[in-house]
Amino acid sequence: APPGGLYSPGDPLVLLQVDTLESSVLNSSSAWLVEFYASWCGHCVHFAPIWRALAADIQEWSPAVNVAVVDCADIANQKMCGKFGITGFPTLKVNSVCFVPPTDPGDSIQNLRQSIITNLEMHKETWPPACPPLEPASVEEIRGFFQTNNVTYLALIFETNESFLGREVTLDMLQYENVAVRRVLSSEEELVKKYGVTAFPSSFLLINNGTFSRIPVQMEARSFYTHFLRRLPGVTRGPYMPTRAPDTPIKTTPIPRKPADRSKVYMADLESALHYALRVEVARFSVLTGERVRALKDFVAVLAKYFPGRPFVQNFLRSVDRWLRNVRGSRIPYSALKLVLTNRKEGQAPAVLSNNVTWVGCQGSEPHFRGYPCSLWTLFHLLTVQATRHHSGQKAEDPLEVLGAMRGYVQSFFGCRECAQHFEGMAAESMDKVRSVDEAALWLWSRHNRVNARLAGTATEDPQFPKLQWPPPELCHPCHSVVKRRQVWDEAAVLQFLKAYFSPINIFLNYTEPETALVVRRSREAKEGAGEWAMGFSGPRKPSIVRMNPKMQELEEDIVDLDSFSELHYKSKALKAAAVAANKGHQLSKRDTIPLLLADDSHQAFDYAAAWERLRQRGLGSKQLIGALEEDEGDTLRRSHWFRMLGVGFSHLDVSLCIILYFLSSMCLLGMYTFFRMRTRHRKGRPSFPTA
Numbered sequence: 150a151p152p153g154g155l156y157s158p159g160d161p162l163v164l165l166q167v168d169t170l171e172s173s174v175l176n177s178s179s180a181w182l183v184e185f186y187a188s189w190c191g192h193c194v195h196f197a198p199i200w201r202a203l204a205a206d207i208q209e210w211s212p213a214v215n216v217a218v219v220d221c222a223d224i225a226n227q228k229m230c231g232k233f234g235i236t237g238f239p240t241l242k243v244n245s246v247c248f249v250p251p252t253d254p255g256d257s258i259q260n261l262r263q264s265i266i267t268n269l270e271m272h273k274e275t276w277p278p279a280c281p282p283l284e285p286a287s288v289e290e291i292r293g294f295f296q297t298n299n300v301t302y303l304a305l306i307f308e309t310n311e312s313f314l315g316r317e318v319t320l321d322m323l324q325y326e327n328v329a330v331r332r333v334l335s336s337e338e339e340l341v342k343k344y345g346v347t348a349f350p351s352s353f354l355l356i357n358n359g360t361f362s363r364i365p366v367q368m369e370a371r372s373f374y375t376h377f378l379r380r381l382p383g384v385t386r387g388p389y390m391p392t393r394a395p396d397t398p399i400k401t402t403p404i405p406r407k408p409a410d411r412s413k414v415y416m417a418d419l420e421s422a423l424h425y426a427l428r429v430e431v432a433r434f435s436v437l438t439g440e441r442v443r444a445l446k447d448f449v450a451v452l453a454k455y456f457p458g459r460p461f462v463q464n465f466l467r468s469v470d471r472w473l474r475n476v477r478g479s480r481i482p483y484s485a486l487k488l489v490l491t492n493r494k495e496g497q498a499p500a501v502l503s504n505n506v507t508w509v510g511c512q513g514s515e516p517h518f519r520g521y522p523c524s525l526w527t528l529f530h531l532l533t534v535q536a537t538r539h540h541s542g543q544k545a546e547d548p549l550e551v552l553g554a555m556r557g558y559v560q561s562f563f564g565c566r567e568c569a570q571h572f573e574g575m576a577a578e579s580m581d582k583v584r585s586v587d588e589a590a591l592w593l594w595s596r597h598n599r600v601n602a603r604l605a606g607t608a609t610e611d612p613q614f615p616k617l618q619w620p621p622p623e624l625c626h627p628c629h630s631v632v633k634r635r636q637v638w639d640e641a642a643v644l645q646f647l648k649a650y651f652s653p654i655n656i657f658l659n660y661t662e663p664e665t666a667l668v669v670r671r672s673r674e675a676k677e678g679a680g681e682w683a684m685g686f687s688g689p690r691k692p693s694i695v696r697m698n699p700k701m702q703e704l705e706e707d708i709v710d711l712d713s714f715s716e717l718h719y720k721s722k723a724l725k726a727a728a729v730a731a732n733k734g735h736q737l738s739k740r741d742t743i744p745l746l747l748a749d750d751s752h753q754a755f756d757y758a759a760a761w762e763r764l765r766q767r768g769l770g771s772k773q774l775i776g777a778l779e780e781d782e783g784d785t786l787r788r789s790h791w792f793r794m795l796g797v798g799f800s801h802l803d804v805s806l807c808i809i810l811y812f813l814s815s816m817c818l819l820g821m822y823t824f825f826r827m828r829t830r831h832r833k834g835r836p837s838f839p840t841a
């Protein structure tokens with residue numbers, strides 16, 4: 150099993166991967182029933198036992214029908230999932246032979262079984278060769294059956310048109326030799342009369358010696374019929390065995406746990422959310438149209454406005470936002486958007502977003518827990534809180550700006566479709582009652598808690614991260630108060646806590662990729678012509694119609710010049726120190742952070758971290774904490790302002806060139822001075838001529 154997948158080789162189904170999916174499914178003589186899922190999707194986790202049970206239930210239908218799974222969260226499979234048109238999870242499909250529209254994961258196994266048959270029958274023209282005929286038998290067929298078929302037994306199942314029993318038993322007996330099963334409809338009067346059928350369903354066994362009798366079962370049901378037929382003398386199971394890998398223990402390399410503090414927010418989670426949302430979730434749609442274009446524009450606009458990212462990430466978001474604003478019309482091919490989502494330089498500054506997915510605060514105890522949905526919640530809480538800071542003291546024009554963007558994103562792109570439906574239900578119920586940015590932050594907090602309550606104790610809950618009503622008292626004591634012996638939230642305290650928790654000061658850079666590494670990697674990719682994401686796109690960059698706006702031409706520039714390289718070299722020293730410290734899991738001291746601030750003010754977050762620690766050590770309550778954090782943040786910004794003033798616009802190469810020029814011009818002046826002085830002396834020493 151791929152690490153993190155929800156199924157293992159021991160399950161009675163086929164685990165398809167990018168290299169086996171197409172070859173197995175397309176042009177196959179069988180029908181392939183494939184579940185496309187994402188291991189992080191809660192509903193896929195809930196659905197996995199149902200799918201496993203279905204696979205076990207219809208194991209005998211193979212090779213006519215094979216049950217398989219593909220994990221679309223596995224980077225290697227993402228492109229293939231796109232090719233199969235998968236836009237949400239879980240999606241169930243029968244290969245090109247037949248197609249099952251996404252089925253409600255809540256369906257019982259019986260419903261799923263029946264919908265497979267219905268879908269097979271809907272595509273009769275491409276009937277899989279390995280699949281037996283399932284249509285009702287006619288009088289003529291039964292009359293000459295033993296002349297044309299070399300079997301001892303024929304079981305006739307008399308049933309109504311809506312019943313699936315006959316078709317299910319036919320498929321159940323597919324592997325068995327010397328017996329055939331056919332369904333006869335209650336409307337087939339001649340046969341009904343001939344065998345004296347009085348009840349539907351009921352079954353008769355015809356033998357090739359011309360005798361027949363009613364099949365004696367306690368219940369007219371699938372399992373009773375198959376049990377009886379499989380035990381008839383001379384009936385044997387055929388040589389075909391369903392493909393099933395031997396039960397070998399799964400060897401997965403455990404992902405080392407990154408130490409994370411629950412009271413902190415990690416930039417690695419946020420940047421991973423941005424990468425996954427923009428380059429994986431949106432990429433599932435080869436063309437964005439109508440509502441999706443609007444949703445993407447709104448989402449990127451709030452990111453560009455409020456995301457407190459590192460400067461090169463902010464550049465990235467702003468450049469994507471500018472590009473989207475310039476798109477006219479309501480249609481964007483993803484191939485065009487993909488180019489804009491490429492890491493590059495914008496003018497002199499890098500516009501870069503890591504292509505890595507690294508979960509720190511959102512890391513689960515197993516790979517299929519937490520991850521992307523956790524980071525998406527974190528991102529949107531952060532954005533609602535940033536909006537409150539942006540509009541502090543003044544009324545926001547649109548208090549629903551962030552929530553509306555979230556609603557649009559979740560509706561249009563969030564792969565967990567059931568989650569999206571639930572969220573839409575909550576949004577439709579009360580989102581429009583939100584009147585201020587503070588209320589927006591609280592609305593999201595309370596709705597998230599509703600989801601936590603609904604999911605507590607279910608299969609999606611990571612046992613090491615139980616779903617709590619958040620924040621628990623150990624994170625925010627004042628948030629919990631007791632009124633008439635009942636625990637209630639103090640919403641004012643909650644709001645203050647949210648503002649402190651999701652403040653830039655509480656975002657830690659541990660495990661983020663340093664800017665130098667990102668830019669150098671990007672320039673190498675550009676040189677190699679392989680500017681593609683880990684998700685496996687290929688092919689060189691092409692000009693596109695959507696990108697023809699001349700203003701946007703500069704977005705294409707992605708060559709890293711020598712000057713910025715030298716600049717980055719100096720920054721990298723400080724960044725390396727930071728990365729080493731972060732990987733060791735220790736907090737940088739103030740002494741460590743000052744060179745970082747000098748190198749790049751994006752690394753203020755390290756200083757924020759130190760500030761947060763200092764305040765915590767001082768044991769401040771949540772109200773004091775917020776005031777103190779803001780004071781500290783102001784200090785940091787003031788300090789960094791001076792650092793910025795000192796270094797404004799000059800790279801180290803500029804400074805070196807200045808020094809060299811200064812030195813050369815001094816030497817030149819000195820040379821001229823010496824020359825004129827020597828000449829004067831020489832003249833003075835010569836005999837003068839008498840003047841007239």
Ligand SMILES: Cc1cc2nc3c(=O)[nH]c(=O)nc-3n(C[C@H](O)[C@H](O)[C@H](O)COP(=O)(O)OP(=O)(O)OC[C@H]3O[C@@H](n4cnc5c(N)ncnc54)[C@H](O)[C@@H]3O)c2cc1C
Nearest residue numbers: 191192519522523525526568571572594597598609614619
């Ligand atoms: C919009 C949306 C809808 C979803 N709907 C479903 C669904 O219907 N069914 C399903 O199975 N899964 C759903 N999920 C996924 C589910 O909510 C969790 O994200 C997932 O199970 C991972 O849980 P977690 O333990 O990492 O914590 P999460 O619930 O993802 O929380 C992430 C982090 O946010 C913080 N946090 C927790 N609660 C709050 C709060 N109330 N306010 C502010 N911050 C908080 C904590 O620091 C926590 O670690 C949904 C996800 C999203 C983004």
